[in-house]
Amino acid sequence: MTTTVAMSLYEKIGGAPAVDAAVDKFYDKVLADPRIKHFFVNTDMAKQRQHQKTFLTWAFGGQPGYNGRGMREAHKPLVDKLGLNDTHFDAVVENLATTLSELGVSDALIGEVAKIAESIRDEVLCR
Ligand code: HEM
Numbered sequence: 001m002t003t004t005v006a007m008s009l010y011e012k013i014g015g016a017p018a019v020d021a022a023v024d025k026f027y028d029k030v031l032a033d034p035r036i037k038h039f040f041v042n043t044d045m046a047k048q049r050q051h052q053k054t055f056l057t058w059a060f061g062g063q064p065g066y067n068g069r070g071m072r073e074a075h076k077p078l079v080d081k082l083g084l085n086d087t088h089f090d091a092v093v094e095n096l097a098t099t100l101s102e103l104g105v106s107d108a109l110i111g112e113v114a115k116i117a118e119s120i121r122d123e124v125l126c127r
Helices: 009-013 015-032 047-058 071-082 088-101 105-122
Strands: none
Touching: 009 015, 009 105, 015 047, 015 088, 047 105, 071 105, 088 105
């Protein structure tokens, strides 16, 4: 019998220091991306940075340590007022994948991150 206590992706990638390294890169990319930057114009920087940390920690399967709004609630105004849709979601996942790739994370692990993101797509898009 094999008992597997799976190491989370978060641990495999390098834990908090890796998340910190990824935050700046991901943040810069998202805010520079004409497909999605307009969603963030009214979001303050400090909050945004924390958002990205929460986002990445979550995406890596680390402890959420997050007591903010649920995904549906947090993104509902973006869906209702700004038409947040699959295209935008894809762009965020793409920026995340590029960020991780640039930081030397393997394609296999990036695939796992993308899968986790997929699992929450409908919730974020309020469907
Ligand atoms: C896997 C996908 C996503 C996750 C896990 C995620 C996670 C989060 C979290 C944790 C927050 C903070 C909520 C709060 O503070 O109460 C948030 C807010 C936000 N998200 Fe996402 N997000 C995702 C996708 C997206 C996408 C695709 C966009 C737009 C392109 C987006 C734009 C925003 C914005 C603008 C806010 C701030 C809203 C505000 O200032 O009130 N998110 N998201």
